C-alpha cells in the first residue's frame with residue numbers, strides 16, 4: 014500500500030464523540046436570528062456521526078459572516094483570506110492525506126472574489142466538502158448585493174436595483190465538473206444532515222449550497238420556500254431514481270420531458286408516465302442534473318432541493334499522491350543521502366584536484 | 367591532432383547569435399558543457415527574444431547565448447565578445463556593436479541573401495562591403511556545407527539537413543578552441559535515441575564542422591584556454607533556476623519535510639516548476655495552480671498541514687501573492703516565496719533581468735507585514751540561498767522571500783557540488799503536546815506562545831491529538847491566538863512580529879579591502895555581485911583602492927552593516943533599479959550612499975562600473 018490514506022472513510026475512533034466535543038469555547042458572534050446558528054448546530058451535531066477523530070478534521074474558511082465558522086468548531090481550523098479557502102484547502106489536503114477538510118464559505122467569498130478557486134477545486138475534484146452559505150447578500154460589509162442577489166434587488170450599493178445577473182451556484186458547479194452537488198435549507202436540519210453525510214463520504218469535491226437567511230440585511234429572502242403554506246407547491250425534493258414531484262395530493266405535479274427536450278411540470282393525473290423525468294444523480298452525463306438546476310427562478314416558483322449529482326471520478330489529491338508515491342516506490346523507496354547526492358551531481362560532472 | 371598552430375589564451379568571450387529557430391541556446395549550452403569539462407571557469411548569459419515566434423530573420427527574433435571562459439576565476443559573462451557567431455544578418459546587426467574591435471565574426475554566408483539583408487535594413491552585404499574591416503570576418507557557407515556533408519542521408523529532407531547547421535557551427539568552434547566533443551556526442555545520442563537517422567546526421571554535422579576548421583585555409587590557427595585553478599572537488603555546470611530547485615529539494619531532504627510547490631507558470635521562473643515537477647522520486651509534490659494567488663495558497667495550506675510549502679514566481683506574480691504573504695506573516699507558518707525578478711512594471715520585460723522588486727518584497731503588503739528577504743549572488747549561490755531560506759522559514763515560522771533575477775536564473779557557472787552531509791540539518795520541531803493551561807487550568811495548546819529566543823511560535827500540525835486550534839488573518843491575542851481587537855494587544859503583536867524578523871540571525875557582512883586604505887566602499891546586493899567584483903578587480907589593478915562588500919540578507923540587515931557603511935568616506939551602491947537598496951540604507955543608517963543605477967534589462971558591464979568606481983576614488987582626491 015502507498016501512503017494514500019483514506020480520509021473520509023477512516024475507521025471510527027474508539028471513543029464516541031458528542032456534539033459537545035465539537036463545540037469550541039469561543040463565543041459565537043453572529044447576529045441574533047442569523048441562519049448560521051442552525052447550520053453550526055447541525056454540523057456540530059453531525060460531526061460525531063462521521064466517526065473521525067477530532068484532530069483529523071479541519072475547517073478552512075475565507076472572509077465573510079459564514080467564514081467565522083472555524084472558530085466555533087473544536088477541530089483544527091484556518092480563517093484565511095477572502096475567497097482563497099479552496100486553494101489553501103487544496104494544498105492542505107494534498108499535503109496531509111489523513112485529514113477530512115471542510116471549507117466554509119459564502120456567496121460573496123466563493124462566487125465573487127474566490128470564483129476562480131471554487132471552479133478549479135471542483136474540476137480537479139479535490140477531497141473537500143464545501144459548505145456554501147448562500148444568503149444572497151454581503152453581510153459582513155453590511156448589505157451590498159452579492160453574485161447571487163436577484164436582478165433588480167435594492168441594496169446599499171444598488172439603490173436603483175442590482176443590474177448583475179445572478180449566478181445559479183448549482184448550475185455553476187455542474188458546469189465546473191463537480192462530482193457532488195447538492196442544495197439544502199438551513200432550516201431543514203434532517204435533510205441537511207443527510208446531505209452532509211453523503212457529502213463527507215464522497216471522494217472528491219462535494220459542494221453543498223445552503224440557503225441561509227440573513228435577518229439583518231436580506232431578511233426573508235427564502236420565505237417563499239420556508240412558509241409552510243407555500244412550501245409544498247414550490248419545494249421540489251429530489252429523490253434518486255424517483256420521478257421529480259412537487260405539491261401534494263390533488264395539486265401534485267410531476268416533471269415531464271416534452272418532445273422538444275424541455276422540462277415542464279404538469280398535473281400528475283394528466284401526465285404520461287413514459288415522459289416522467291426520473292432523477293438520476295449517478296448519471297455520468299450531467300445534462301439532466303443541469304436541466305433540474307435551471308428550474309430555479311427569481312420568483313422561486315419551483316426550487317429543487319437535495320442531491321443533484323453524485324458521481325465518482327478520481328480525486329485530485331489522491332492522484333497527485335499516487336504519482337509521488339509511485340515514483341518513490343519504483344525508485345526503491347524514500348530518497349537516501351546517496352540518492353540526493355546523485356541528483357546534485359547531475360549527469361555532466363568533472364573533477365578538479 | 368591538429369596540424370595547425372595553437373595559440374594560448376587566458377580568456378575568451380563567445381557569443382552565439384541567430385534566429386530563435388536556429389538552436390543557438392542549445393549550441394551555447396553544449397559548448398559550455400564541453401568547456402566546463404576542460405576545467406575552465408566560466409559564466410554564461412542567454413538572451414531570449416521576448417516574442418515566442420517573432421518573424422524569421424528579423425531583429426526581434428534574434429536569440430543569443432554568451433559564454434565567458436578562462437584559465438582564472440570568471441566573475442561575469444563578459445562585456446564585449448571576442449567572437450561572434452552570426453547565423454543571419456539580423457544576428458549580426460543586433461550584436462556586432464558589442465563585439466570588441468579586432469574580434470572574430472563567423473557568419474553563415476548562406477543566410478546573407480538580398481532578401482534577408484533587406485529585412486534588417488542592410489543595403490549592401492556587410493560581409494563584403496568593407497564595413498566590418500576592423501574585425502576578422504569568416505564568411506562560412508554553413509548551410510550549404512552542412513547539407514553537402516549530409517548528402518548520404520537520403521531519407522532526410524533538405525530542411526532537416528539544414529537544421530543540423532548549428533551542430534556544424536559547434537564543431538567548428540570546438541575545433542577553434544580545442545574543445546572535446548565527446549560529451550556533446552553523448553548528449554545527441556540521448557536526445558535523438560528514437561530518431562537514428564537524425565542522430566547520425568547531427569553527429570556527422572558536428573564532425574564535419576571540426577574537419578572544416580582543420581582543413582580550410584580560412585582558419586589558420588586554433589586557440590587553447592587552460593584550466594582555471596579551482597578548489598578540488600566534483601563540479602557541474604548549473605543555472606540559477608536549477609540550483610534553486612535543487613537547493614529546495616536538498617533542504618527538504620535535510621528537514622525530513624515533504625516539499626510541496628504551488629506555482630503558476632511565469633517567465634523566467636517556470637523552469638523551477640519544470641525541474642521540481644520531474645523530481646517526484648524525491649517526494650516532491652508540485653501543483654500547477656489556477657493562478658498566482660492559488661499557487662501561494664496551496665503552498666501555505668501545505669505548510670499548515672506540516673509540509674514545506676514553496677511558491678515560485680516573477681514580478682507581477684509577486685504582486686498577486688501579496689495578500690497571502692500577509693496571511694503567512696499573520697499565521698506565522700514557514701513559507702518560501704521565490705521571486706525571479708524581471709523588468710517591470712506590469713508585464714515589463716519578461717525575458718530581461720532587473721532588481722526592482724526589492725521594495726515590493728520588503729513592504730508590498732498591507733499593514734506592518736515583515737518578512738525575511740534573501741538574495742543569492744551568483745547562479746550557483748541560488749542553491750545555498752534556497753537552503754538558507756528553508757532553514758530560516760522553519761526556524762522562525764515565517765515567510766522568506768528569495769530574490770533572484772533573470773540573469774541568475776538563466777545564467778550558468780561551474781558549481782562545486784556539496785556533500786550531502788555538509789548541508790545543514792533542519793529541525794521542524796513540531797509541537798506534539800500542550801504547552802500551557804487554559805482558563806480552567808487544564809492542559810491546553812497555546813498557538814502563539816513564543817520561543818523566548820527566536821520568538822517563533824509552535825507549529826502544530828492538524829492530525830496531532832489534543833492540539834486542535836484555530837488560526838487566521840484576524841489579529842490574535844498574544845499567547846492564546848484567540849481573536850482579539852484589543853488596542854494594546856494589536857500593538858504588542860505588531861511589535862512582536864517585527865521583533866521576530868528583526869531578530870533573525872544572519873551573518874555579518876565581510877568587507878574585501880586588501881590594501882586597507884580604501885575610502886570608497888562599493889556595496890551591492892543579489893546578482894550584481896559578479897560585475898561589481900570584476901570592476902573592483904579592474905580598478906585595483908589600475909592602482910586604486912576600493913573596498914567591496916555584498917548584501918545577501920536584505921531583511922534583516924546584518925548587524926554590522928551600519929558600522930561598515932560609516933567607516934568609509936563614500937559608499938557607492940550599484941543597482942538594476944532606481945535606487946531601492948540605497949533608499950533603505952539611507953533611511954535606516956542615515957548614510958548618504960550614492961546610487962548608481964541602470965535598468966536596461968541587462969547586467970552591468972564591468973567597464974561601466976569600473977568607470978564609476980574610478981571616478982568616485984578620484985573625486986575624493
Ligand code: SF4
Nearest residue numbers: 043044047078152227
Ligand atoms: S449580517 Fe446577516 S449573515 Fe451576517 S451574521 Fe448578521 S444575520 Fe448573519
